[in-house]
Amino acid sequence: MIKREQYMRRLRPFIGNDPIKVLTGIRGSGKSVMLDLIKEELISSGISDAQFITFNFEAMKNSHLCTAEALYREIIQQTAEINGKVYLFFDEIQEVVNWERCINSFRVELDCDIYITGSNAKLLSGELATYLAGRYIEFIIYPFSFGEFRELYTSVFPAANPAQAFREYLTAGGMPYLANLRYAREPCRQYLEALYDSVVLKDIVKRNNVRDVDLLERIIAYITANVGTPFSATSITKFFKSEGRTVSSETVLNYIRYCLDAYLFYRVKRQDLQGKQILTTNEKYYIADHGIREAVFGGNMRDINLILENIVFMELLRREYTVTVGKSAEREIDFICEKQNQKLYIQVTYLLASEDTIHREFGVYDTIRDNFPKYVVSMDEIDMSRNGIKHRNIREFLLSEKWE
Template sequence: MIKRKFYLEKIVKLIDTEDIKVITGVRRCGKTVLLKQIIDELENRGIASENIIYMSFESSKYKNIRNDDDLDEFIFSKTNNLNGKIYLLFDEIQKVKNWEVSLNSYRVDLECDIYITGSNSQLLSGELATLISGRYISINMLPFSFKELIQYYDEMHEKIDEIKLFEQYLSYGGFPGLLNYENEEKEKYLYDLYSTIVLNDILYKNKVKDLDLLERLMEFMISNIGKLFSANSISKYIKNENRKTTPHTIINYMDYARNAFIFYQIKRENIKQKRKLLISDKYYLVDSGFYFIFNGSTQRNWSQLLENIVFLELIRQGYSITIGKIQDLEVDFVCRKANQIKYIQVSQSILDENTRKREFKSLEKISDSYPKYVISMDSFDFSANGIIHLNIIDFLKSENF
């Protein structure tokens, strides 16, 4: 197991703070392993193991703990005779009914520090969420980044060519569990994971009735990542296939998929007109592996994939992102962090002069002095009119873009 330093550093700073630490993220991105790494950190600090209580509600061991009363009975019996602070780590807490009531009472009645995980962004939006609102801090996890993939092979002492590794990352993405499998099995792993999310986290959880429509919508969105659409335009497209639907249904299904962390929805802004937000949005995937299962190796649109990978790295690095529109041109990403703005275009290659002109054109139209970049797979140094070219691998390897 590699240490997820990026997330651990954030969490370690929060140990012993009052807030409940909430770790969310798509299924199988590594939340359980991270909880175990937090436990290691607590033990390294000399905390007695009996004061650390880890419970995974996916495990049959706790199948009898179904609601807040069951959980309270268990926790109070376990902690009755303990001295000192107690560390509670609950994996997939949403399986326990009214869990918010329990956590709220532990905060008051026990000297404790609490960590929870969940794979749905609605974890903290149920009716009882107000009990802990304002008393938690959440950390959203993603599958492995390219840097973490390099770290993984380094720690395995496996020499691997960086370009080959990048190609592997482009195709299969960064779900950590994939690394236990060979190529053909990777596809199956991704497909099984995708199906579990669609069935359990979207269909059953939201009582979706039309599985066929849901599957068609997901396939459409995954194949069209990084393209502009609205619920109306998708609804029209799907109706053209002789299926019944409404924009309202499409909006609901897309929300469910976002809540399961499959997609990120990004707004579009007009850079010139006072940054006004526009109607249609873009969607990006939580991991490019899911693109692969629908688009195989032959039909892949590399620019789309690169854009998705750049997007993921930007949100990992804490940027908030919109898509930019300037006159009739698009700027792929407008990135904001701490009063700074950066503009980014992503292109497979800018070796061809016409492509280069096209990619630079929208950035050249922006008159402010914030930094502007074009990221591509090319590996030459190039800058013109204040626009800097970056190689994608260098970009992904940078600690602080």
Template sequence: MIPRPHYIKKIMPYMDAPFVKILTGIRRCGKSTIMKMLMEEIKQLGKAEDQLVYYSFDSLEHEDLRSAKTLFSHLKKQLCKNKKTYLFLDEIQEVESWEKVVNSLMSDCDVDIYVTGSNSRMMSSEISTYLTGRYVAFRIFPLSFSEYLSFRKGYAQISDPHEELASYLRLGGFPAVHLQAYTTEEAYTIVKDIYNSTIFTDIVKRSQIRKIDQLERIVKFAFDNVGNTFSAASVSKYLKSERRSIDNETVYNYLKKLESAYILHRCDRYDIQGKERLKTQEKFYLADSSLRYSVLGYSPDSTAAMLENLVYLELLRRDYQVHIGKLGNAEIDFIAAKQGNKIYVQVTQEIGSAKTEEREYGRLLDIRDNYPKYVLRADSFAGGNYEGIQTMHIADFLLSDSF
């Protein structure tokens, strides 16, 4: 297993605390592996082998344990006597009413519980009802750029990070793609399988969707419009132009289901002058750039939007609350806030003219506060600051510890 210390460092401080540790994220982003890394960490602290109990509910081996009463009775028999048991329950959303099982174990037994799940039902009202104040959640993402470089070092010679960024953009960050040297076609075959299993298991099957072609058209519209603001109404209008009638509410429900499966991330807008969140014209970003290319194919025209997608995901990894900024008629790519701190970020593929330079920097200069401001770009430039605005290569920003 290739270490992912970022998550281990975040989760381990909660060991033995009276909280269920919930790891969520899109399928195949590495949750199960991180869970096994946690098990190894706990063993290193001197816990005995019989204190660690692991179940994967994705496996047919445990299909007969997918009812709450059966699972609760079974797990109670596995617990150690006179010492704490560490329970690791992988893909727990496959168990109906699993939150009742976990709540009962937390109340009645000496346990420390870790669970993973690939659907945001993991964070639904049922959890709020049964586990209020008794859980901490950790969002797991596909590999960051830094993690991607660590994985690639195992089978390839790493070039300059600026050059590696293009490969990371095209191949994405699903760990399975970077376990060995795959061709682009082989990598997209892996990603397409992840996409299909997520769509059909976490959305179509779970929600009993019959009009699968309708869902797939909405997926393709969202994938093709990363970085563009749009609404359910604009999707509905587009589909009607293709003689596919669909109402706004249905579009909204499909988008919500794609969010629930962590395929899409919704990013709303924030009015900087009015200091309020806006509920119209959101943007949607993908869980991983490779999803777009595996489903729609590669297009050079998509590079700018997908670079923006990379930066958005990195801000989320670092626990920022991220919004699109609205300043009059202008747009700031990202306002990212965390623990009272804030940064403003503009992302551009290149600055090839004075007009582009004025647009990218001018919007940030119009913001009258002293929070850090960045212009991130993927072309060659002479570095330095521009009237207090820091200019960075996107690769350097993704690897930086300074924000």
């Protein structure tokens, strides 16, 4: 089991303390494993596992506890038999109706430390979430970074070098469970297809009462095929109209929002670098795990430029950057990344295979006059840095602890 220190480092100051720890992210990204890692941390600090109470609400055996009242009664009964502080772990809490009521009651009535997971971004945005306002801290858990993937992949294939691991990562993606399948191509594909179906049916269709599932799947397919490509809801409606299907932009926007809430996609706004404003049209979308894209829709190697961009974008989220797409005159910078007082620019391409490509990728920075770091990231092995702009091989870039 990978220790996922990037997340544990953020969680550690809150372990054993008052705020409710909320772990969210796409289904299958490793939230349940994070709960196990937190338990290990607690045990290593001297806490007995007899003080732990754990429920996964997607397990059939716990279906009778999926109301706030039933869960409250069960926890009060179990905690009566435990001496000292109680550590409560609730996996996929969104399955419990009015779960915020009982969680808030536990916080008030018990000497406890609470950890919950959920697969929806709206977990804490509903009316009932006012019960917990200011009393929780949220952590988004993403699929494996390339660094995490490589660590597990080389435990299965010790002779694999970083280049071999990265080639596998391009198609397999970062879902943690794939290591249990020893990265065998067909079982991994079947698992990712089943995971995708589960996200669509449980976290999008069921949660939002989607009636036109065919339309939803068509919208998902369109976005997936066009990751990293600017488009609007209007462009999707025009696409469907060309196929003889009429759909409103409002419906398209609603269905996209459901996908964002389920962490299937992430939306990136565009920033006008000259006008210093955020643009609200032709946003970009990226998929949470490019392995799902390959398993369900295929084409990762054909669209490798987009996949590399997707991989870099997800790494930026893991490192807690706020990301926008930069528009400067007629040129576009893939990512403007900001965190606290840090800022950097990143341009992603497959290969710098010609002078025209080199001029295009480095030339996007011509109008940027500040002194923040500027990168061009590609698959090339030779360093082509120039004019103060840093060129990095994508493997090395992803594995770097710091970008300066």
